[in-house]
Amino acid sequence: MPQGSSHRVVVIVDENSNPFELGCATEVFGLRRPELGRDLYDFRLCSPGPRTRMRDGFFTLAEVAGLEAAESADTLIVPNRPDVEVPRRADVLEAVRRAHARGARLVGFCSGAFTLAEAGVLDGRRATAHWQWADRFRERFPAVRLEEDVLFVDDGEILTAAGSAAALDLGLHIVRRDHGAEAAAAVSRRLVFAAHRDGGQRQFVRRPVPEIPDESLGPLLAWAQERLDAPLSVADLAARAAVSTATLHRRFRAQLGTTPLAWLTRQRLALACRLLERGESRLEVVARRSGLGTAANLRALMRRETGLSPSAYRRRFGPVTADGPSSPPV
Structure with missing residues (x-):
């Protein structure tokens, strides 16, 4: 299991990535934890290029490590983006495959499940994706065992979260798995977010409001x-x-x-x-x-x-x- 800040979490940020999920990863894994008396992770960002334009051009990320930083990740968070039909860069997919081959833990937030599936590491495994994309995901990746009505799936060393806010649910689950319920509760209190949300995605699917x-x-x-x-x-x-x-x-x-x-x-x-x-x-x-x-x-x-x-x-x-x-x- 991770021992304090010696466990390195690396996030790959790619063209048109969602800022929210990047923020979730930073909040859960990247902040110092004086309330716990120790830091939980060593956190890094990396990108395939020197400048990365985030979703819809909200801002441009620069001056982060190159993609080679993914080689030292104990946990690698893969990139996501709103347009799931656009294939990922070949060098990003290869970085994911290499991380998987050497035993790193892989994490996909929201459409990050598409990145993992494109890399071929999800075949025969359980995963989840946003309910809006469930049918399309099944069509493209029939070898993956998609679970729709959950907030996240923990399939051992590959974990996926259903939607944007579910990135926090999965992040807290990882902290709980690595460092215990007390540490996860401390992180959730600082986030002002429930340490565990019950139920699955079904509660968020649009349906008629009762009278x-x-x-x-x-x-x-x-x-x-x-x-x-x-x-x-x-x-x-x-x-x-x-x-x-x-x-x-x-x-x-x-x-x-x-x-x-x-x-x-x-x-x-x-x-x-x-x-x-x-x-x-x-x-x-x-x-x-x-x-x-x-x-x-x-x-x-x-x-x-x-x-x-x-x-x-x-x-x-x-x-x-x-x-x-x-x-x-x-």
Whole structure:
């Protein structure tokens, strides 16, 4: 895993790239982190030419490293642009292929999935792209397993985000994967952006507005987050919102793109991760305080969602002690 700022993140900026996604990458990976007491990444920009005209000529990027900087990337963020029909430069695609061949992690934001697919590194793998381009992506790249109704896809060492704002979702996911939930929460607080947004792209697809819109779930979610250690059920949430469980399910689907139970479980798991990162070694205590009930349930959910056991997660992301990264395994 990345060790502080020794992990180099390089962004390739190409002709007509989107400034927003470049800003997202800079905000998540490029800023100093005094609030954490350490910097998380070594961040670089590079471009195939000395001057790069950004989308619609908004501005021109100059005086960044040449494309050879991609050769030293541990994580390479590939370029995107609004016109997905225009092929990428051959030297950019070759840089992506070389990075993939030597084991670098590849990241595509929004139409960056087209760049990865053009380079041939997505064949047989899972990926996502903006819902507006899903049909065109399938036509051009039938060997890629496109997932439409998600904000991002983590397929190991190749990750893709569905749209512009989803670049932040994916960026925070990468920070969480590399440095743990506490670090991701700190970055999200500085961004004033949710550390995890539930649901997929379906919630953003244009559809008729109902005659009587549902009330916001915000107050209910805040109430539940303060009581994650309590034996909350979907029926309890519905009672608090003064609606039927069927109505509550409809509201969660419409507003968050998920179910009440899935949301509640994810919140509890995030709390369990934070407790482990703070050094709590007693799984029964973590399970009880996070509302997950039993150590067995905690283990099962941790493995399913993070790929790690609770003890492995704590060793990887827990507090550093004089004897090593964390206290003895559970």
